[in-house]
Amino acid sequence: MVKQDRAARTRQSLILAAAEVFAQEGFAPASLAAISRRAGVSNGALHFHFETKKALAQAVEGEAVQTMRRITEVRTNEGDGALQALVDATHVLMSALADDIVLRAGFELGGDPARGEGPRLRREWQRWIEDTLRRAEAEGGLAEGVSPADASPAIVAVTVGFEVLGGEDKGWLSEETIAGFWALMLPMLASRRQPVPVSPSPAGGARRTVMTSARSTD
Numbered sequence: 001m002v003k004q005d006r007a008a009r010t011r012q013s014l015i016l017a018a019a020e021v022f023a024q025e026g027f028a029p030a031s032l033a034a035i036s037r038r039a040g041v042s043n044g045a046l047h048f049h050f051e052t053k054k055a056l057a058q059a060v061e062g063e064a065v066q067t068m069r070r071i072t073e074v075r076t077n078e079g080d081g082a083l084q085a086l087v088d089a090t091h092v093l094m095s096a097l098a099d100d101i102v103l104r105a106g107f108e109l110g111g112d113p114a115r116g117e118g119p120r121l122r123r124e125w126q127r128w129i130e131d132t133l134r135r136a137e138a139e140g141g142l143a144e145g146v147s148p149a150d151a152s153p154a155i156v157a158v159t160v161g162f163e164v165l166g167g168e169d170k171g172w173l174s175e176e177t178i179a180g181f182w183a184l185m186l187p188m189l190a191s192r193r194q195p196v197p198v199s200p201s202p203a204g205g206a207r208r209t210v211m212t213s214a215r216s217t218d
Contacts, residue, residue: 011049013039015063018056019105023167027057028114057109064106064121067096072128082136083190083198086129087182090159091202093125094173097166107163122163126156141198143191151189175201 017039021030032053036046050056075089097104110119133148133155142151158181166173182200190198 007049010039010041010045011059014041014046014049014056015059016102019060019063019102022057022060022109023101023105026114027053027109027112032056054115057115060102061106061109061120064103065124067100067103067106068093068121068124071096076132080203081141081194081196081198082132082139083141083186083194084203086132086136086155087186087198087200088202089128089132090182091175091178094159094162094166094178095175097163098170098173104167108167111164122160125159126152129155129159141191141194143189146189155185 014035018030018035021035021038025034030053032046033043035056036043039046046056050059071092072089075085075092078085078088080088097107107119107121109115110117110121130148130152133142133152136142137148142148162172162177162181171177179200186198186200
């Protein structure tokens with residue numbers, strides 16, 4: 001059991017170190033030697049867990065996917081309505097992107113052409129937005145004349161834009177920035193017949209409930 005625990009800690013250290021290196025250098029320039037040094041393990045230990053740099057990048061991305069799914073699943077199940085879930089998930093995701101290097105690297109790896117793979121996290125985020133807007137429509141939460149097909153491209157484009165820009169300037173990921181976007185968007189998007197108006201700020205301290213996949217770092 002002790003040996004298994006040590007192996008699990010080594011693997012997690014390698015994923016965190018890889019996320020830091022990938023986020024700073026990109027996939028192509030990053031070397032396994034630099035990752036092993038940052039993790040404080042030997043090259044042999046790295047190759048025991050991950051045979052290639054591609055396998056390590058997939059592990060980083062997999063951790064990031066799990067973090068994002070925790071964010072969206074919690075918001076989906078909170079019962080505040082689909083549109084409030086969408087607002088809250090956006091706040092929590094952007095806050096996590098500012099603090100969690102594994103999540104941030106997972107998004108960046110998906111957009112790195114050197115990997116030759118598609119943007120997995122952005123696709124999952126897009127699908128969740130589309131599903132949530134369809135749920136909002138079924139609840140009667142969308143304004144008259146607004147359809148999920150109309151709204152989803154704008155919301156996906158803006159939120160992915162925040163994610164990309166936030167890699168250089170965390171101000172794009174701030175609660176004020178995200179709330180400002182939703183304050184502009186919601187009057188056009190939300191039905192006025194809803195008994196409780198949708199708040200552009202996170203409901204119930206939503207930003208504080210995210211569980212990150214690894215040790216947070218700047």
